[in-house]
Amino acid sequence: MPSVSSVRSVPPGGARPVTVVGIGADGWDGLAAGSREALTAAEVLIGGPRQLELLPSDCAGERIPWPSPLRPAVPGLLAAHAGRRIAVLASGDPLFFGIGRTLVELLGADRLRILPHPSSISYACARLGWPLEETEVVSLVGRPAAALAAALHERRRLLVLSAGADTPAEVAALLCDRGYGPSRLQVLEQLGGAGERRIEGVADTWSRPPGDPLNVIAVECRRAAGALRLPVVPGLPDEAYEHDGQLTKRHVRAVTLAALAPAPGELLWDVGGGSGSIAIEWMRAHRTCRAVTVERDPVRAGRIERNAAALGVPALRVVPGAAPAALAGLPAPDAVFVGGGATVPGLLETCWSALPPGGRLVVNTVTLESEALLADWYRRHGGELVRIAVAHAAPVGGFTGWRQAMPVTQWAAVKPAVEGRAADGGEER
Template sequence: MTQKWLSIIGIGEDGLQGLSTIARSLLDHAQIIVGGDRHLAMLPPDDHREKILWTSPISNSVEEIINRRGKSICVLASGDPLCYGIGVTLTRRIPISEMTIIPAPSSFSLACARLGWSLTEVETLSLCGRPPALLQSYIYPGARLLILSEGKNTPNIVAEILTQRGFGNSQITVLERMGGIHERRLTSTAAEWNTTEVADLNAIAVYCVADAGIVTLPRLPGLPDNAYHHDGQLTKREVRAVTLSTLAPTPGQLLWDIGAGCGSISIEWMRTHPRCGAIAIEQNSSRLQYIADNAAALGTPNLKIIAGKAPSVLRDLPTPDAIFIGGGVTADGLFDICWQALPPGGRLVANVVTMEGEQTLFQWYEKVGGNFTRIAIQRAEPIGKFLGWRAMAPVTQWIAVKA
């Protein structure tokens, strides 16, 4: 059996005295202790064992740990190390068979215990080292949110985002230093939040309440067209909904969005699940800014944006699970590079509105097969005093799944 040389011990606000007998034994017998300033300060002054302090980037400290593989090492972490914690980072590099993890209650569990919320019925996210715009996609009427805060300024940022979205009536509760003798709770509405004296160690609970008349955005594909800033290069709502259903995102999958326009397809792909990722490729410089602005406003700030023209910019990108081509299908060599990049089971979807585009798609169809769909949408619009049907340009959609 593999020797377990690494232990990861979760610590609460009550410090070392709150550790279990097993956790304390692992800490006492370790040759090397790893942690942040706050954790290492909990050790006795006469503890002269080797210490490793987390540095930035944290990958450097992880390498220090791996370089000492085989020595008895104890990592001290806050709460549950596998809840947005260092345990997640370390298990990506070190097999679980070589480590022991003993968690303390997470901030989420403690917050639920204080508020009487069911942990299975809340939305959880971390804003530690992450863009605050992530919060945007979690906001809807009646949502209960638990947020790991980056510091004392995070509650102000959360309150501002909620108020600007038309959720100023939402109740915010900031829970400081949970589990310790200095635990404190602060409560207000988002619109009235003005507290500046907040401890760095805090978590935020939000009960989302929409202001009167606010129209909220669904999580399903097919957001209103006016949810986006664009210059006309926008996959229209109805076509977008059909396209996302054809792309069929599942959690953790990656999309290449080629000819991204204002980014609507990749943004709505990512909104389907927090673990979905996307790369938006666009050559028009003004549209690149539209993509960035839309991604931030709609809660997908981690959308990767690449400036350039396909297929030349596609080389060396991470392997996609699906590829959408919304523009530029006639570019030389585009199909070959995209098809080679897809793994077995990967999906290639392309939308065109021109006859030249259809001819190209039919050439692709002759190579690998697939299916065609014609999407024809009509919207009712005023004609004088009456309503009449105005047809949108029909879209030809082709999908192929790699065997």
């Protein structure tokens, strides 16, 4: 009977597996025996130019550097060498922000044999004495530096996967811009290799010239005095947003996000984005949460993009245009928020139709006309219909009284598996 390892090494149909070998800055000397054997036996070696240069002449296979852009070229490149022994080189652990993920998505795990190497993050934690499970990792490879902003919290330890030699200076500038200038930076270059070195400094006085492009940046977050504190839960301070008054205010925003109930990997449609606060805080709930915001005013659309970058979710997709027409062709949502324009003909119908069973629709309104519409949708589809009233203490002469904000009516419903049966106690039709 064949061993478990031999069964796993042969994909369905008997096709040759593609071997993916992780390699570090220590090159050939740092590889385990199995990784060396796979590379020596390969007839085709695919990787980045730097990685290919680390291999000795004993690896006699044809060397092919990755083209750019990489992902579209992968299927054709592998197909061109079908039937040959192919080895793909990856930096460190191939499935940790590496090429391994792309190959699994395109080929399937059964067609791969993955031989990992310690990642640069493992090396960095070993050098710093930081527990790996308590250290947050942010990749800026192929991503804007603004993606780091959502991870900034007092006393947090971050490891940043650098895009190149200029990344440390970009990170320092972003830290200063976001109120974290006192943060300590350590740039760890060529981890595990002969040229390994460490450069230290503080963000607000960082003046180091660009160093080795192969680096990881360790950040010990320290917030400057007076800098705005941004929590991890919904309901960021209103001052965190650039806006023209079109902003779902803090307390209502927290209630709205609770009703939308974001979960990892889910997609939100934010219809009538305003300042983008609902979509932004949806995406801040988890790094895999996604959102599309639709805004008809081009000035506000630009403002949403700036807010998203400032608050660490630059991947927020902003679609300029008026709903419901602008919703055509968007990927199916897991939840929809309508913050304005509920009475536009066909809008709620379009949003409800786009949701899968179990999807959530949340609508906020402040007008009597929209409130009447929500009451009808509540009668037909059930859910929850609530009124949110917030009052703030304010001076009244020499005393203090309550100043009432305009109340918000909110309807929230979960789409049932079978249409026609109202959810949560509403009237059936």
